Amino acid sequence: MSHLRRELDQVIHSPVRFSIVAALTSVERAEFGYIRDMVEISDSSLSQHVTTLEKAGYLKVVKTQAGRRAKTWIGLTPQGRAAFRNHVAVLNRIAEAAPTEPAGDGGGTDPEDGGRPSR
Amino acid sequence: MAEESRLSREDIDRAERLRVRTAAAGRWYSGYLVVVGLLSAALVVAVEAFFPDGPARLTACGVWFLVALAAGWWAETRQVRPRGATRFFTAAGVVWLVGYLLLVGPLVRWRFDDSLVAWSLASAALSLPFAAAALWMRGRNR
Numbered sequence: 001m002s003h004l005r006r007e008l009d010q011v012i013h014s015p016v017r018f019s020i021v022a023a024l025t026s027v028e029r030a031e032f033g034y035i036r037d038m039v040e041i042s043d044s045s046l047s048q049h050v051t052t053l054e055k056a057g058y059l060k061v062v063k064t065q066a067g068r069r070a071k072t073w074i075g076l077t078p079q080g081r082a083a084f085r086n087h088v089a090v091l092n093r094i095a096e097a098a099p100t101e102p103a104g105d106g107g108g109t110d111p112e113d114g115g116r117p118s119r
Numbered sequence: 120m121a122e123e124s125r126l127s128r129e130d131i132d133r134a135e136r137l138r139v140r141t142a143a144a145g146r147w148y149s150g151y152l153v154v155v156g157l158l159s160a161a162l163v164v165a166v167e168a169f170f171p172d173g174p175a176r177l178t179a180c181g182v183w184f185l186v187a188l189a190a191g192w193w194a195e196t197r198q199v200r201p202r203g204a205t206r207f208f209t210a211a212g213v214v215w216l217v218g219y220l221l222l223v224g225p226l227v228r229w230r231f232d233d234s235l236v237a238w239s240l241a242s243a244a245l246s247l248p249f250a251a252a253a254l255w256m257r258g259r260n261r
Binding site (some may be wrong): 023024026 | 133137142144195196199
């Protein structure tokens with residue numbers, strides 16, 4: 001029987017990408033700059049993460065023109081929403097299966113070091 | 120890479136806060152739908168009760184088009200569009216248009232001609248889909 005951590009989505013499991021996808025779950029689309037400011041990362045860093053999520057089919061990028069200004073919108077695909085829901089469900093299952101942590105443990109789930117659940 | 124893949128409790132809490140803040144940033148859309156509903160009602164009353172014929176009717180349509188265009192442009196300047204925005208807007212618009220052109224419009228014109236009271240009530244009823252969509256979205260993106 002394989003450990004639940006193997007069901008975690010490696011694309012979403014990065015903290016930054018997890019934040020980006022979480023922020024996008026409640027919207028149809030958001031402007032690139034808005035997500036950059038919310039997640040507090042640079043343009044280039046967000047661009048890299050967006051490319052990774054787009055390649056996985058979790059995110060779509062749409063460019064529009066508002067007057068003279070070009071706007072870049074990002075939004076989750078149905079596949080991306082499903083992947084995030086599944087990822088959160090796996091995290092919850094890991095948390096439910098975990099023994100009680102001693103007080104003061106920072107917690108965290110790292111699939112590379114045994115997938116120790118954080119919650 | 121191992122550091123990058125480590126998702127801590129704080130990361131999950133932070134992501135939840137981001138989700139809530141982004142959802143809150145999309146609440147403007149409910150008000151926008153109400154404004155579009157009011158604009159649609161104003162158009163119906165203007166062209167059916169106040170200016171039922173003549174060039175004034177065309178002018179009223181032109182003014183309404185410019186105001187609707189300005190509202191649409193303003194909406195495009197927002198940074199967040201809530202989930203289901205396009206779907207709800209399209210559904211409300213289609214119901215309004217079909218109701219006006221095929222059902223309520225011909226019926227009120229036939230029975231009440233250009234009565235202001237009748238067209239005010241009819242336009243309010245026709246705009247209900249926008250109000251319903253606004254309420255639905257407000258509850259959904261809470």
